[in-house]
Amino acid sequence: MKELELLLDHYWVVKDDDKDVFYRVKDSIPEFKSFLNEKLGYGIIINQYLIKLEKIPGSAESFMGIQEFNHPREYVLLCLLLMFLEDRSRDEQFVLSEITEFIAGNNIGKEKIDWTQYSHRKHFIKVLRFAQTLGLMKVNDGDDQKFAYHDDAEVLYESTGLSRYFVRHFTADIMGFANYLDMENAEWGDLNADRGVIRRQRVYRKLLMEPVVYSQGTEDVDYDYIKKQRGLMEADFSKYLEYSLHVHKNGAMLVVPAEKNIQDGFPNTKAICDITLLLVAQIRESLSEKKLQINPAGGITLSRVAFDEQVAVLKEKTGNNWSKEFREMSPVGLAEKLVAYLEEFKMLRQLYDGREIEILPLAGKLMGSYPEAVTKGSGEN
Template structure:
């Protein structure tokens, strides 16, 4: 894995956890700094504790966020914990009761009643995320027991890294109301040079999103890719093993055999197999004329219809799934596939209208069982029915 891939894949490289990698990246980061600053517009934090690339997306998508968090209250609780740590010095110790008392007094929706099991469970979940990211470490005790026992105590030590977790804003953001407000404030000083803004947005989309899509006939980002394809390709191929593929209404950065950037699909698991088979079933429906692609090469359909297609896929190929997937209830199987497809941006769902939009990349990544294997599955299904 090269230095760009390591910085893109990790939240940060801390001396606390990865000392050798930390020093190597500090020594080598000057080689890619011009690309990071000019083409991506990214800020690099490099100090005695860590090296961090402040990665910002070219567009905000529903799947972006902290996967461990269940709802918005987890984010609110996490912000209060960051406030608590802000007043602590590096290596300063604190106990769980100190943190819980601080949260009770500062949680934005008023008092946080720890007698409620779901609140204690939420705190344990958020603290696990904090420790996973080295914001603090446990010195003694077991904080996980707090969910079951309100009297649980544990000793922690602040690492000092929490102050680098959130992005540093150069402007007052208190008036920002939407995600787009943050994007506008970031490029406020560059409005006179829209070419730079567009370039940075395009490179960010290619590196951080699964695909870059034409949103309308005059989409300036997609037109930039078409007009400067060779330049973009040359920039990226010098840094990572990848190739740029451009189609009628979409563009993709396809990793080579040695490329290691972000989450790789398909993974070697049954979930990826099920998603590939579902994509294959969708392609068959398109070829048969039962599903239509729009001018943007996307497929729009009611969510309830997509759920029926998932059921059909499971009925057709279910005998070849893992035991866990074979025994999983229908509603849970559908929920699992939909969440995975949304997480990978194969699918976008409007929660208000309950309309689903299958993205063009789903047509590029599909799978099927060999005919010989399908015959074996049919024999097994008939045998099970006879029994």
Template sequence: MTDQEDVREALALLLENYWVLRQEQPDQYNLIRRCEPKLRNYFFEKCGWRLLQNPQFYKLEKIPAQPQSWMGINAFQQPRDYALFCCFMAFLEEKDVEEQFLLSDLCESLLALYPHEAELVSRLNWENYEHRRALVRVLAFAEAASLIYLVDGDGEQFAMRQEGEALYEVTLLARYFLRSYPKDLQQYDSRQALQAAEFFDEEAATGMGRRVRIYRQLLLAAACNAADARPEDFIYLRKRDEGTGFTSLSLYSIYYTLSYSRHPS
């Protein structure tokens, strides 16, 4: 395999996976490590994305040009699931790596963390089956994402009865699941403010902002809709060719690489 093919494969791995774990995917981890300098420079220059490296994993912080509904967590069914997950992550922030906690202690903490003051938000009540079921979905997702692991008990039983108990342990990955922001989240008052902090708006029409926006859109959504995109974005795309970009990895060659990895003939 040539260096360029290695880079293509490593790029696809980072785009297709939330993270690449060394313990579970040692060959893929080592491939990314060999290509790390080129990948790091490419993703930051073209997309404004950070490539995180740890002895246990690689993670590309993939920030979309425009958030879409399909980018959510498939296992979650309603806004309450996301609210509980955010509170759960706040709970984990107070725990050390490898620290253990009981499900009953988590439930008590979530009652204090949950945003009861928000409009149209019903008060969290563990006597309510739907509320318990939502927490079970959150725990199942966290376990599947390797943020926690089950030490003893059965978290699923909590959905059936409030007295269900389980013991969990916090993993190192819980420290890296949430992406970082340029400043404290409390300084943002809307989703639009969060997006503006990432899009280099002062250069949105002609400079880095435009390039970042286009690359993010194509690499994550693999499509650029004429009805939604800015006219200058299509002008930029038309001027690109296979001989430009990073070691001949243009927008189009990257797109075809990802398309093949998802739909091989």
């Protein structure tokens, strides 16, 4: 994997994790620094401990949260943990009760953390595991999993000193921000967001950070830029990342060579990815049989009931080849999983509070099937 890809694919590169990789990435930065500065507007943090590329998206999307988190409270707890770690120097030790006492005495928002509640403790364990995985802190003695069942459990931790580099630094005072749009706009100040360098960097970021950039119509300045600057953008992404740029009437995307094996790409080795490919192939078959129609935006609109029926039919036909988790899952439960997964990759969106489903154009570029020997061996038609 190229050094630039390492910076893009990982939150940061830590020297203590792999010195050879750290110095290899550090030495290679001059080769792509101009691309980062001019085309993406990204800065790089380099010090004796880590190298971090400030990966700012072109626009906020729902799938851009921390994948391990599924409740707002976990983000609150992470912020409080970062506040605690801010005053801890590198290699400084502390125990779990010090953290929980600090959090109990500090609130973010209206909700107060109550350690007597099992759900609060479970959420915090998830946050602690995330912090350890990222390298913000490490366990010296004990098991924080016990905290789920005993609020007086103790664990000895050690600060790595990396937490101070975790949060993005804003040039404006964020205390006056009312929503995420204020954070997006703060970077550009009073400049015209639809022209010049701002538009260029926003479009490059969108292509790099999103599965697909859809056209929003004739007035879409970002998609107009992609169409007009396609050759230049294609050359940039090919030169620095070996990615190819695909531009269609309704959407544009970067296609990563299969051998790159980046994190969170599509397709991947997850079982739900296989099921997704089978589902979109089945939907395309329904389209060819005139059971479904393409809408003016290039997608397919169907009721949630009809979508659930598609999933049930797919499970009946191919479910014997799936992993145990999905074989035993109800069709309704599987449909919920697939809706969430397809939304993450911008292949689907829900309309009218979920009563209708729109299969988006990206899904039309992908499909999968089992080899004939597999389907015959499982006794399927």
